[in-house]
Amino acid sequence: MAVRKFSEKRLTAEVLHRIRNTKNPRLKQVMASFIRHLHAFVREVKPSHEEWEKGIGFLIETGKWCSDRRNEFILLSDTQGVSMLVDAINYKAGAGATESTVLGPFHRLNAPEYPLGANIAKRASDGVPCLVSGTVKDAKGRPIAGARLDVWEAGADGFYDSQKGKAMNLRGVFRADARGRFHFRCVRPEYYPVPHDGPAGKLLTATGRHPMRPPHLHFWITAKGYKPLITHLFVKGGKYLDSDAVFGVKPELIVDFKKSKGGVATATYDFVLMKEKK
Amino acid sequence: MAVRKFSEKRLTAEVLHRIRNTKNPRLKQVMASFIRHLHAFVREVKPSHEEWEKGIGFLIETGKWCSDRRNEFILLSDTQGVSMLVDAINYKAGAGATESTVLGPFHRLNAPEYPLGANIAKRASDGVPCLVSGTVKDAKGRPIAGARLDVWEAGADGFYDSQKGKAMNLRGVFRADARGRFHFRCVRPEYYPVPHDGPAGKLLTATGRHPMRPPHLHFWITAKGYKPLITHLFVKGGKYLDSDAVFGVKPELIVDFKKSKGGVATATYDFVLMKEKK
Numbered sequence: 001m002a003v004r005k006f007s008e009k010r011l012t013a014e015v016l017h018r019i020r021n022t023k024n025p026r027l028k029q030v031m032a033s034f035i036r037h038l039h040a041f042v043r044e045v046k047p048s049h050e051e052w053e054k055g056i057g058f059l060i061e062t063g064k065w066c067s068d069r070r071n072e073f074i075l076l077s078d079t080q081g082v083s084m085l086v087d088a089i090n091y092k093a094g095a096g097a098t099e100s101t102v103l104g105p106f107h108r109l110n111a112p113e114y115p116l117g118a119n120i121a122k123r124a125s126d127g128v129p130c131l132v133s134g135t136v137k138d139a140k141g142r143p144i145a146g147a148r149l150d151v152w153e154a155g156a157d158g159f160y161d162s163q164k165g166k167a168m169n170l171r172g173v174f175r176a177d178a179r180g181r182f183h184f185r186c187v188r189p190e191y192y193p194v195p196h197d198g199p200a201g202k203l204l205t206a207t208g209r210h211p212m213r214p215p216h217l218h219f220w221i222t223a224k225g226y227k228p229l230i231t232h233l234f235v236k237g238g239k240y241l242d243s244d245a246v247f248g249v250k251p252e253l254i255v256d257f258k259k260s261k262g263g264v265a266t267a268t269y270d271f272v273l274m275k276e277k278k
Numbered sequence: 279m280a281v282r283k284f285s286e287k288r289l290t291a292e293v294l295h296r297i298r299n300t301k302n303p304r305l306k307q308v309m310a311s312f313i314r315h316l317h318a319f320v321r322e323v324k325p326s327h328e329e330w331e332k333g334i335g336f337l338i339e340t341g342k343w344c345s346d347r348r349n350e351f352i353l354l355s356d357t358q359g360v361s362m363l364v365d366a367i368n369y370k371a372g373a374g375a376t377e378s379t380v381l382g383p384f385h386r387l388n389a390p391e392y393p394l395g396a397n398i399a400k401r402a403s404d405g406v407p408c409l410v411s412g413t414v415k416d417a418k419g420r421p422i423a424g425a426r427l428d429v430w431e432a433g434a435d436g437f438y439d440s441q442k443g444k445a446m447n448l449r450g451v452f453r454a455d456a457r458g459r460f461h462f463r464c465v466r467p468e469y470y471p472v473p474h475d476g477p478a479g480k481l482l483t484a485t486g487r488h489p490m491r492p493p494h495l496h497f498w499i500t501a502k503g504y505k506p507l508i509t510h511l512f513v514k515g516g517k518y519l520d521s522d523a524v525f526g527v528k529p530e531l532i533v534d535f536k537k538s539k540g541g542v543a544t545a546t547y548d549f550v551l552m553k554e555k556k
Binding site: 003004005008011012019020022024027029030031033034038041043048049051056059060062063064066071074077081084085086088089103203206207208209241242243247249254 | 293
């Protein structure tokens, strides 16, 4: 049997040739692209054996930090701008439609459903009282009655409820009324760091970056016949708007959280959903 | 404060800009290349949110399989041809010098040192008795007296000792004599699968590949003043020589393991080390 001479140059082609019998065409496409880009990266940086081991060690360490309550690989994806890229690829806001941004790791299923006007902040210590209101409409300005708004945010201490325990707080589900209107109470969003005591955080520090996110309030808005909208509202004038650790800021999503005389911050936003493609 | 409009096209440049203050120039170079290639991969395959989550889930699962006795990320690197690429980048065998190949995950430090002629196989059930001999020389044919040969192999059952427990077997360290000669006893190498019950193995199956490695005997040869040589000897005529799961075969490393009349397989090889660069 003739075994071909090994060739550094030809190695990538050989690995690609080896997956030629992949049954799932999408997996074949993804893996071929992955192999080409991974090999190109290695050819470009020419890691020593020790450097490659260090890279592998970083992945092992990242794996160790993953648990039911923490996804360190998503955090890496977020902080290296990949999650935002995946979002941009998948959600193209049409003319007039509201822009999307990253989901982030802190959404929880089964958040409590509240009547309009309810307060998602259970404790006085959660932050500065805030009233958020607005509408959910389609691109032609027609209200989307009954649109479902899933909202969540961190407290003034910079933590989401799930980072502290199992109890639900600072999150809730609302339904827009017949005219597409909604309003609820919460706390004014404050800036906070993404979890940065693990490998993703160490990488931020080593590359001269901070782990901070500008103040924001999460929305996941759904309605039958419309494309789900995952987005934030950012606080105008908030810190880190120009250096969000996860690259999530879009100027169209920055809103004024004005303070009323009673010390309550108020913000309003009109969301526009896109029709679901049939 | 002006926040720039988000641009899918400009996102990669923005992530690269964000690491501009990285102090370690090598880390900056590696991360810049990593970010560019990772983003290029994502732009090319355009993963849906669900697909990206599946990819992240694969990494988490790979992390879960890692332990002191198993490195699933190295296994991925090996089976996707990356380890062999890193080796090829770092070890360029000069004229006449012996070719290198992958280290693999089964080398152990502190293997027992034996006198020349000793048998590294402790049990009769380890496989077909085998005698391996040869020389260690420099590129000018001069013997390298006292060269250290660290050898290891799987048994006939396809497992290395470390896959079964802590006891050392089928591995040992020898010293070449004053004329650069060595000889030791072992078992004839047999083909075996890389560990394939985890994510790396699932990926092999999903991409239409087998997990087998052709029969081989590992060597790590060191001597003062010479570049360490990590390599295998492959068995001529062995199965899977043309489809090694880790792409490690080089024809220059294939040798005849002849059977003598007494049923002992014999192989001989003359290793040539390169001078260490000063």
